[in-house]
Amino acid sequence: MRSEELGETLLPKRLALPIFASDPLSSVAYATQEILLVLTVGGTAFLYLTPWVAACVVALMVITAVTPTNITMAVIPIAAMVVAAFFDFGRWKVRHWNRLLRTEQAPAIRGAAHRARIINRFGAVTTALVLVIVLLTKFTQGAWLAVVAALLLRLMMRGIRRHYDAVAAELAVDDLHAESVRPSKVHGIVLVAKLHKPTLRALGYAQAFRPDTLEALSVAVEKDAVDALKEQWAAFDVRVPLKVLDSPYREITKPVVGYVREYRRANPQEAVAVFIPEYVVGHWWEHLLHNQSALWLKSRLLFTPGVMVISVPWQLSSAPKADHPVRRAPGAVRRGEPAANVDNLPRTGG
Known part of the structure; x- marks a missing residue:
């Protein structure tokens, strides 16, 4: 029988079986490719919601495809843990x-939420099924690590939750009048x-806060430096008493912390505000050269009740947004022109 005559002809079973048997055989042969195609199309919605999940799945598929069997077996615990994480x-x-x-009443938002919930339910059920299969078939080959990791993760998350609940209970206001004294x-x-300039700025900021009492505090590390500081303090007529x-x-940290804590014990009803001048630098290596004593002092003083630590920044020239000094162009003083910032002046040379 010719092929062009098959379109309008009813064939008996003995003829139809050998003719159409090739089609189901080909479908069985290429079933894996068809299933992957369907899963790829169906996973696009989940990819839209959580692209990082799809990226992890693709990475695991690539690792499984290109690695030898022994390495693939080593990846099984990781794959099981990833599937457990996706399920959760x-x-x-x-x-x-x-x-x-x-709580939501808007129809558009409720519709989008319903669709997203269906997609996430499908993903949760699918990953749960895969997780059960992996645990049943590969438990002794490393899948048990997923169970241990899931339990540890669960315990850690519950511990974090209890910590946040305890902190919230501790910070809750019970008596507004008593807490706002x-x-x-x-x-x-x-x-x-x-x-120097950072010290003068810190003194100015401290005076602007208008505390009831104010003093400057220094530590006598070197006698010559302390004598020079006292002479400068008197020469500039600084109106803040200096205590050494x-x-x-x-040592710098221990005497300062001891002095502040002793003052707090003697005056428990008063608050202490400590102003610390600090340098703002622009290079990573400058952090190793500056502010080390200030960091230690702050870390110790913050654990003292009733003490507030206030950093007063001074931007060095290397800082990105430093207050650059101003200068006058040649003849500007004679012409009565105001001073210009160095960033706004034209560059000469180099």
């Missing part, structure tokens, strides 16, 4: 959409290493 993520998303649907006085302390602490072992 899908379950969490379903709970998220359920909470949203209980102001300190009787505020005592300001400005830490001074030498009398002895430090026979050339």
Whole structure:
């Protein structure tokens, strides 16, 4: 029988079987490719919601395809843990959409939430099925690590949740009047290493805060430096009293912290505000050269109740947004022109 005559002809079973048997055979042969195609098309919606999930799945497929069998077997625990994480993520998303649907009234948002919940439910069920199959078939080959990791992750998350709940309970306001009592006085302390621009800025900021009492505090690490500081303090007529602490072992942090804590014990109703001048630098290696003493002092003082630590920044020239000094162009003083910032002046040479 010719091929052109088959379109309008009813064939008996003995003829139809050998003719059409090739089609189901070919479908069986290429079933894997067809299934992958269907899964790829069906996963596009999930890819739209969580692209990183799809990227992880693709990465695992590539690793499984290009690596030898022994390495593939080593990847099984990782794959099991990833599938468990995806399952937990899908379950969490379903709970998220359920909470949203209980309170949301807008029809458009509710419709989008319903569609997203269906997609996440499908993903959760699929990953749960894959997880069960992997655990049943590969448990002794490393899939048990997924169970251990899931339990540890669960315990860690519950511990974090309990910590946040405990902190929230600790910070909750029970008595507004009792919690909003102001300190009787505020005592300001400005830490001074030498009398330079950052120190003067810190003194000015401290005076602008208008504490009830204010003093400058320095540590006598070197006797010559302390004598020079006292002479400068008197020469510039700084209107803030200067107190110098002895430090026979050339230590800075311990004398300052001890002085502040002793003041707090003697005056428990007062608050102490400590002003610390700090340099703002622009290069990573400059952090190793500056502010080390300030960091140690802040880390110790922050654990002292009733003490507030205030950083007063001074931008060095290397800082990205430093306050650059101003200069005058030649003849500007004679012409009465104002000073211009160095960034706005034309560059000459180089």
